[in-house]
Amino acid sequence: xxxxxxxxxxxxxxxxxxxxxxxxxxxxxGAVDSLRTDSELQLSTLDQLDxxxxxxxxxxxxxxxxxxxxxxxxxxxxxRFINACDAVQIRxxxxxxxxxxxxxxxxxxxxxxxxLGVAPLLAAVRKVQVSTKRLTALHPDCLQLCLLAKCYKAGxxxxxxxxxxxDQPREFYLYxxxxxxxxxxxxxxxxALELLYNVVTAPMHIVNAIAxxxxxxxxxxxxxxxxxxxxxxPKCASTTAKSSFKTWCTPYIEVGMRYNDGKISELEAVVVxxxxxxxxxxxxxxxxxxxxxxxxRNILRLTQKYLTLxxxxxxxxxxxxxxxxxxxxxxxxxxxxxxxxxxxxxxGMVRFLEDPEQYKTSEMIEIMDxxxxxxxxxxxxxxxxxESLSCDPLYLGKVxxxxxxxxxGEDFDTVPQKFSM
Amino acid sequence: MDLSxxxxxxxxxxxxxxxxICDTLMLQVAAEGISFHDDWPYAIHLLxxxxxxxxxxARFLWxxxxxxxxxxxxxxxxxxxxxxxxxxRDYAGVHEAIRGFDWSQDxxxxxxxxxxxxxxxxxxxxxxxYSTITIRxxxxxxxxxxxxxxxxxxxxxxxxSASSVLLWDNTRNVIA
Numbered sequence: 001x002x003x004x005x006x007x008x009x010x011x012x013x014x015x016x017x018x019x020x021x022x023x024x025x026x027x028x029x030g031a032v033d034s035l036r037t038d039s040e041l042q043l044s045t046l047d048q049l050d051x052x053x054x055x056x057x058x059x060x061x062x063x064x065x066x067x068x069x070x071x072x073x074x075x076x077x078x079x080r081f082i083n084a085c086d087a088v089q090i091r092x093x094x095x096x097x098x099x100x101x102x103x104x105x106x107x108x109x110x111x112x113x114x115x116l117g118v119a120p121l122l123a124a125v126r127k128v129q130v131s132t133k134r135l136t137a138l139h140p141d142c143l144q145l146c147l148l149a150k151c152y153k154a155g156x157x158x159x160x161x162x163x164x165x166x167d168q169p170r171e172f173y174l175y176x177x178x179x180x181x182x183x184x185x186x187x188x189x190x191x192a193l194e195l196l197y198n199v200v201t202a203p204m205h206i207v208n209a210i211a212x213x214x215x216x217x218x219x220x221x222x223x224x225x226x227x228x229x230x231x232x233x234p235k236c237a238s239t240t241a242k243s244s245f246k247t248w249c250t251p252y253i254e255v256g257m258r259y260n261d262g263k264i265s266e267l268e269a270v271v272v273x274x275x276x277x278x279x280x281x282x283x284x285x286x287x288x289x290x291x292x293x294x295x296x297r298n299i300l301r302l303t304q305k306y307l308t309l310x311x312x313x314x315x316x317x318x319x320x321x322x323x324x325x326x327x328x329x330x331x332x333x334x335x336x337x338x339x340x341x342x343x344x345x346x347x348g349m350v351r352f353l354e355d356p357e358q359y360k361t362s363e364m365i366e367i368m369d370x371x372x373x374x375x376x377x378x379x380x381x382x383x384x385x386x387e388s389l390s391c392d393p394l395y396l397g398k399v400x401x402x403x404x405x406x407x408x409g410e411d412f413d414t415v416p417q418k419f420s421m
Numbered sequence: 422m423d424l425s426x427x428x429x430x431x432x433x434x435x436x437x438x439x440x441x442i443c444d445t446l447m448l449q450v451a452a453e454g455i456s457f458h459d460d461w462p463y464a465i466h467l468l469x470x471x472x473x474x475x476x477x478x479a480r481f482l483w484x485x486x487x488x489x490x491x492x493x494x495x496x497x498x499x500x501x502x503x504x505x506x507x508x509x510r511d512y513a514g515v516h517e518a519i520r521g522f523d524w525s526q527d528x529x530x531x532x533x534x535x536x537x538x539x540x541x542x543x544x545x546x547x548x549x550x551y552s553t554i555t556i557r558x559x560x561x562x563x564x565x566x567x568x569x570x571x572x573x574x575x576x577x578x579x580x581x582s583a584s585s586v587l588l589w590d591n592t593r594n595v596i597a
Contacts, residue, residue, distance in 0.1 A: 076453070076454045079453075080453075113451075115451040116451050116452055118451070118452075119449055119451065119452040120452050122448075149485070150481040150482070150485050151448070151481075152477070152481060153444065153478060154444070154448065185477065185481070186477060187477060328510070331550055334546070334549065334550040335510075342550065342551065343550055343551050344552045344553050345551065345553050345558065346553040351552070
């Protein structure tokens with residue numbers, strides 16, 4: 001019996017129970033080298049196996065078959081396998097599965113058909129993921145395909161879990177960066193900001209390109225979402241980031257500073273002057289959104305100072321062309337729920353109102369309840385992390401070195417200087 | 422290519438589910454490597470998004486449609502014209518775009534339903550945003566003739582809150 005036939009028989013025989021699967025896994029690991037050189041192994045050999053029942057064996061054979069150049073036929077076969085395979089069997093050889101999926105993604109990109117890969121990779125992420133809190137190596141690849149295929153809603157479904165455990169920093173950077181871009185596309189700026197914040201404040205010794213691009217988008221999204229630019233990075237950002245980012249992002253910092261001043265014409269001048277830089281970074285669309293948001297920000301500031309205002313006054317203060325344009329802008333802001341106001345066309349006036357939300361409806365209570373539950377869950381995780389960190393030998397070693405030691409026993413309480421001997 | 426989930430949904434008039442059904446089906450079909458762009462019901466897909474007021478997804482879908490389909494299928498381009506008006510918030514232009522094309526049998530029901538939903542949405546917006554409005558603008562936003570607009574106002578009152586909007590033009594005030 002040739003190697004291929006022997007392997008097929010083993011797969012067919014040992015795929016039933018978990019004990020058999022461990023034995024099968026050893027057989028497969030041993031047979032990989034000989035399978036690679038065996039010319040008997042063809043695509044048609046896989047017809048003898050069922051991808052959902054013999055997933056582990058199918059995975060190994062498919063991995064060997066796709067080692068060299070990958071044709072479109074093989075790409076489709078991988079796609080069908082990912083959809084049909086059994087998650088339990090796959091997780092026994094998750095690294096192999098991940099590398100197969102990455103090869104699949106690269107080929108899909110080569111074929112310039114990212115849409116082909118979206119559904120398989122979405123399924124692959126769910127199958128290889130041991131818990132929804134753990135980031136897998138496939139998350140960033142899945143998001144990348146969703147971005148290229150413009151399937152933003154599908155990509156967002158991957159982002160809805162709270163990720164708490166990460167293996168590789170690079171995967172995490174990419175996950176947050178691509179995730180931020182997906183949220184920007186869906187106009188969910190709050191979540192985009194959270195994800196980009198994670199990249200910008202991540203620990204790093206040298207500046208990396210992902211963090212830099214994330215910082216540029218972070219500035220623009222902060223302007224759109226909260227309308228305030230702060231030139232200093234958040235306190236928890238690394239010293240590398242604090243010292244180096246600004247030098248690489250000067251056009252964006254300038255946009256931020258002009259935005260703070262609030263004058264549309266100056267902001268637009270800066271945008272025009274640096275438009276080639278923004279275009280090179282593929283950020284021109286986002287910059288334009290930021291400029292549009294300044295009109296809204298200025299109108300919003302007016303609501304804090306005035307109870308009623310004429311449309312012509314609004315147009316003058318916000319540098320709009322005429323009263324009709326002011327009316328349309330106010331109407332759009334009311335439609336988006338950004339302000340509450342009543343337009344009086346008869347007198348050409350706008351009356352600004354308080355937010356009518358009284359937080360009494362059952363939907364609002366459900367939202368508040370789910371937010372509270374989520375906060376409780378997160379704080380439990382935080383306490384658990386804190387406890388495990390305080391037992392960590394590396395951490396204790398570092399903290400111990402920095403404390404003053406006294407000759408009296410093991411008491412490390414802060415003793416005033418004059419009592420030391 | 423099996424488009425039965427879409428046609429079934431159209432038949433029972435669950436227009437709000439069309440967008441999701443189309444999205445999932447498109448991902449499945451693409452993963453099978455079938456070249457589907459020429460036969461895909463893009464016009465219905467776009468209308469599904471408009472029905473849910475999801476202009477962003479419609480825009481992204483439009484960007485992925487190949488140029489050959491855009492040129493050879495006038496209905497798809499006509500559906501997108503509605504999207505352009507929605508995107509630029511040309512409130513009156515949406516109605517013109519809806520009326521400015523002879524829709525196919527498959528799309529007619531959906532367009533009519535969307536037009537209905539859109540008019541109701543506009544009406545709610547006007548009710549919450551205006552204390553007085555000219556009859557001319559009211560007619561423009563709701564896509565009706567001026568007389569129809571005033572009578573329609575009264576029949577919409579069951580979905581509006583108790584607040585009243587003063588209709589105003591040069592010659593008369595109408596309180597409804």
